Amino acid sequence: MKHLLTKAAVAALAIGFATESMAVEWNVSVWGKRRAFTEHVEKLAELVSAKTNGEFTMNISYGGLSKNRENLDGISIGAFEMAQFCAGYHRDKNPTITVLELPFLGVNNLTEEVAISHAVYAHPAVAKDLARWNAKLLMTSPMPQYNIVGTSEPRDTLEKMAGMRVRATGGIGQAFEKVGAVPTSVTATEAYSAMESGVVDTVAFAPHAHLSFRTIDQATWWTANLNPGTVNCPVVVNIDAYEDLSDEHRAALDGSVDESIAFYVENYGKLLTRWDEVLTEKNVQKVMISDEELTKFHAVAADPIREKWIADMTAQGIPAQELYDLMMTTLAETRAAN
Template sequence: MNSKSLVLGPVVAIAIGGAAQAQELKYANWAPPMHTINAAQIEPLAKAIEEGTDGAVTLRAFHGGELGAGPADQFVRVIQGTADMGWGLQGYTSSQFPKSMIPELPGALPLGQPGYSALWRAYDTELAAEYPRTEVIALWGAEPNILMMRDKQVRTPEDLRGLKMRVAGTISAEAMEALGATPVQIPMTQVYNGLQTGLIDGVISGASVLSDFKLQEVVGSVTTGPNLGRLTFYTVMNKSAYDGLSDDAKAAIDAIKGEEISKLTEEAWVATADAALAAARQSADTTVIDLEGDDAKAFDDALTEVTDTYVQNVGGDAALTAMRGD
């Protein structure tokens, strides 16, 4: 074997090894690995990508904020390329997503209407501009918001007066102010300690957080019934990263993105919420108050102006009409 062969042999081996190595996409998950998002969305996406590319491209989740702490920075984190893909709440950066947040408004959507289908109905014409430099993978809503309190019981709007309520964004903040409460905006990852220490008296969110963030350990009462809106979520992919994928990888993502993965995720959210609320009903440590009829309507009536004013201020009439399917 000549000297030239001795040099080329290792180079060829390295090239072959590099070609066989799978391309890994990074998914930023700020929540813990046992959170609903993992089984509901990350694992199905990973399976679709790996199977659609015969293992040439894989998706790896980085849980618990490993790619950067703070759920409020998720959208920027993806745009900047720290992560290829990630999920978050529009409400954490409300000014970026004014129309996408319309389902968060009290009474905007009927309690039984899916959030994901409402968002996708409005996406092409009304919402797409709110997601620049990204490929939108999923848009979905949580289960309807309820009130979860540390040691108070809420049966009327007056029961909230003067209490400190954790909110996810500006819409729920305005709703709580309209009901006489003081909104406190802290990340969901800090709510457990906030309730435990008395920094906040309660939280407005979906029941899934009772189990996803173990709030059942520090929540003493739950109030359901009023149409308090629902949280909205997104999963986005860095546009450059998406455009740079192979045709097989793009096809694998395209086949599951949009309404399909959004529906799967929202249904898992609702299932988690239903199980958590059922557990609360069985717990001797939690009082569940189900308001109906005029008792629920008292909250709805007090919040009508919040919804009407917001829709008008963001020019959201067309978006709301599309979301409702009118």
Template structure:
């Protein structure tokens, strides 16, 4: 009997490393920018390091930047839903029509600071837009910084200057905004933008400062127009989501680690990393000697008036889907105001 117990004890000890190894979960994390981008180094890597530490090494990330799992940026959401990737960072604007309610945060002159607007977006999505996240678990939802107009060769200061110019737009509402302002919008993901600028396919781009260094936009443009308003001319919504089946397959302890690194404050933290990257991108542009300027307040008021039909149309379109578009817009605006205090 003693020998049998000894043998069983030895066997149990021998199996312990195997059990421990079985607990390790490697999460495939995919996104569309190069590994030198601030999103990769300041947000995704630190988040992965944090869940690894809090899970005592049981959760690990294998990061696939620059679409290394294949496909194109607009396919990232499906990759997360289908399990090609376990977690993705992407822009809802890359898949027009799939996030019609949460799109409210991309309306012109709607959002304020990174953190306040991102906290507002998390609360709003949890209450009003979870149907848009079928098949995935939201880890964070946020807005990037105020989008700035970057131009190759022209210093644009008025609506007349902008008229007819071919400008890259970040999303469906970005397209509509540029059209309302008189420009000719050209929708495309960020990775395609640099080549289009260098070849003159587009004359400008509507993007936040943070993507400028990674895409070399400051080397391809000379003039950079900021709105100068506390409210952004427009932003892009962003999401960090996990395959729901993968999340459900985790042990309760590991799900708790994911939960502890998800939510309103995680969304605000992510947006703060983009805020810091915005400052770095602007500084790099100024250091290069490019012209950075603000549209005068009186002129910007004309831009805001010209953009109002974009909001009116969004309300009408959402209401046609059987929900109260104006109520949703007002609720989102109230949340932005609440967190901006």
């Protein structure tokens, strides 16, 4: 009997350890505070936990694990298993996905932004590029076209934008530079203080960021139709952590991406619906750029920046023209389907 009890106790302990070993907890590094930009990450964590009966959970940290410009580095060394970052923060580390940050692509909505982002992410050259950082692209963080807020006189012509100090990254920053503005790539969390202290005159953000980082609180005007482009901010996972997942857990993660993105798009749509109300509440003037000025901006910025990007990336051995064509073909197909 003693022998049998011993065996039973050992078996019970073994089952307990096995159950414990099956539990997986991932650390996820984002920044700022919970907002429309992070809702797909929150939804993903919720869905994965539900599908695995709490065996696979995610601890989402808003700035506690890493600075936003260092999230890709953290992924590369396994400091955490999942992270969100923006391509424009370190263009040299993720050159392939900067095609999605080229100015004036003509993307009209978040559905189109999701489609072109995920098409580019799936390209073998892009997977290889991010694998240098032990990162696997999981999903995008689709954002609408950026526009700028500012104080004093509205910058509603290219002439008035000359010399303007603007918080803008990636292709948007390059576009403003083409018209004589002075872009600076202060992070989103630094934008309010940069505007308050006069380091920048204007800030380029999507609506959710103007709200979350309070730049709208200082603004007296907003360009409603400049639409110079947007930034691309993927969510990535550490390749080793991803491959270490059980088949069940990996399926739960992969199978939750589309639903998380759909939730994000629906939630962001509600924010865009309210945006005009916010402008009215805060007495922010809606500035419309004339068609003539927009045409001039396109001519100065769109074609030259695209051609230079293709030439520079091709020189680095990246199939730049192929990536650009894939993006534009996907955009056309998505628009036709909808």
